[in-house]
Amino acid sequence: MADPKYAAYVCKGCGIGERIDADQSAKIAEKEGKIALVRQHEFLCNAEGVALIRSDIEKEGVTHVAIAACSRRAKTEAFEFPGVALARANLREGVIWVRPDTAEARETTQEMADDYVRMACAELKKMKVPAGNPETGRSKRILVVGGGVSGLTAAVEARNTGYEVVLVEKQAQLGGWAAKLWKRIPEREPHAAPVDTGVQALIDAVTQDAGIRVYTNATLAQTSGAPGRFKASIAVESGSTATEEVGAIVQATGFSLYDMNRLPELGAGKSPNVMDQAGLESLARKAAPKGLPIRRPSDGGEVKRVVFVQCAGQRDDTGKHLPYCSGYCCNTSIKQAMYFKDANPAVDTVVIYTDLRVPGNGEDFYRSAQKKGVTFTKGSVTGVEASGDTCRVSFRDLILDEDASIEAADLVVLATGQVANAGVDIDNPQATDANGTKPISILNLDYRQGKDLPKLSHGFADSHFICFPYETRRTGIYAAGPVRRPMDIAQAKEDATGAVLKAIQAAENAELGRAAHPRSGDLSFPIVQLEGCTQCKRCTVECPFGAIDEDEKTYPVFNESRCRRCGTCMGACPVRVISFENYSVDSVGAQIKAVDIPDEFSEKPRILVLACENDAYPALDMAGMQRNHYSAFVRVIPVRCLGSVNTSWIIDALNGGYDGVMMMGCKHGDDYQCHFVKGSELANSRMSKISETLKTMALETERVATYEVAITDIKRLPVLIGDYAKVIEKIGLSPMKGFA
């Protein structure tokens, strides 16, 4: 590239010109920012303003542009200049809109604006235009792992969108659990009766499509590579291995039923007349197609009374069984009770539940069962005893508040739950699942971090639950169906459709060398200066997405296509050798240093705010849009993720005389909202260790504070800032001023 040429533009529109002295800001850009070309404009985002910038780029050879105007989140289309590095000083949402328009506020408001101009100029100097990830792959085929309803749906949807599919199924037949059902819960009006599973139609669609290559009796012996160029070694029945190149993967490996033999107190194993829901489906599949009634397995006797025990081994708080609700089994019992009632209304069917949970349109289905005479009883079952060919079901009636029992039940059906087939626990490969079995790997990834998808809780594959449900922590691999949370067929189909579309996007982005969600389209990628690397392995361990492998000398090997560009590795690196072309330890560090720090007698503290650009920064902008005022002492720098915050920034800021640092990131924990899953959590644990450093600097621990912030905290953020400013006032200004 030619020599860089810098230009800065100060906008006076949207009231900026009235509230701040644009001449002064322009002068600062020129003198302190050392920007050769500085211009002011009345209304920079209009056609004329944009044309001015364009012409400077074309005629003056400007390569780097700083715009002091509105937030970087506003006017992104007007201020888009391909091939040009761009920094934005947020004078509108970040300054004039959050400050009162009074004479006494004028001075501090101007200082705020001047600092943001300094920061933008400093950042600009450290930026390069990202050239794009060279490590691209061209394959657009989608590998679907699992041939149940989720996998079949994913395959069909991929084909409907025009993409080829490779489908791997462990069993000899396609169809999964759904193929073992007699009927399924209705998904359309009037939600009144069980309906055909539709699974045969799905199987036919898949097997008759030349664009789908199906491997049954097959498993993945190894998966390697990255989005756009995954290599899957498929072990087939004959013992040989087939290799397929694919662009992205949908893991739809479903669930195993919680083993009812773990529930002897509910009669499991005591009588063949006690069964799980799968057991009843198989009885129904044998009898119903011939028009015969379901009979008692023990003696073939007539069934007059059936009891359904909900939450069998589920929602358990003793720690012995599944602690969660599988969400499908109430509707399933309702459906199964209808198998009997529809055939013969004289059969008594009792559903004993503690809470009937019927997602979707299940309420209508429930009502339909009530109309058909299924008895629903709120109770908790304490025991099932078999005697002869019938059972006695004892329970606590929770409405009548008394112990009760049902005698002479011919069948007892236990509503057991779903245990995810999510492969091995990579953090603890020896761990067994809820059924006590030691899982075998499904994907057999050759990644440094382990063979399967990381799990979140209860053995389900981690997926971004709140915002991006199919996104796992392995880029280009999407979880769909009960492998990521318990669900029914209708939900699994929706899941599979969503996941496969994300997989297609990932493959498309990979070819263009761009990031996948949530920075989709980003062309930057982490660049490591291996000369400085101390092989500490922090980046390889902390990367939430398993993007970094190791070479034989234990140096990190970045797989750019597996990277989400969160910057967590950059935040982790103790020797600061990881950076992005447009976002680096330097580009943020320079902004921190650019701020003018008043001396300790000024009574003007400076508080650095490092705000997650996904939630906290937009929330701050929105606070501005609503004119919620906050302190003029803060200087906000958006960061890609709190995980990208390198401790050196904090130390430099404090050394440089800042009085406090507020870090604003997303919620972490099991119900995290962090867009990069682990970023905010890692930042938090790094910051928990910073108090030691503060002590050695003889600084109060209050000088660094971490906050969990949601995008909706528009009113809360100004309050948080105000409270923190008070804390700083209380502990006093930093003694470090003037030493930098």
Next chain:
Amino acid sequence: MGAPGEFNLAALARYGNDFLAEVEERVEEGEWVKMCMQCGVCAGSCPFGPDWEHSPQKIFMMIRAGKRDEVLASDSMWMCTSCYNCVVRCPRKLPITQIMHGLAAYAHRLGLAPKMQPTRRWSLLFWDNCTKTGRVNELKLTLGLYFMDGIVAGFKQAWTLRNIGLGMLLAKRLNPFELIRGHECKDKAGIHRMLKKAAEIEARKRGFAKP
């Protein structure tokens, strides 16, 4: 009064559908009982809730649990004041008030209702009073109510309310001669025929023995 001949009371299985089926067939709006989802809104809405032994919610559950004797001998449904709070609020739109009265009437028909339950006694008083002449004789009805629990109680009650009575007399809202010769409706026999017909229809619909 017909006994439910075809219901096998001896073999009432708990949580079976037998009693529910009986209620569906024999009790006004009884077919709604199975639709209750046990949310408890009715129990929380009833202004007399705390005074009932069994809330409507529980009554419905008891029916489904097959507790025939407890339900029919209960005085709970006699406590309903027809305020309709529960009906307005029930998310499943059960006509709870009507079912309460239906259950009370059915229990009474079977002779299982608690004999001394005041609402039951008052209802009988009212029914006799009004069907005899086709018109309510308010004076007789009031006195009947006062003396329901014996002579002494009756005089006490009358004495307590004497000023109201006097006021009504002066305002010509009370005619003492009604005691001797109350007025009747024009076609008393017609009213009686109509009531007989209605009883026949009800018996036919609900499977009771012919009245």
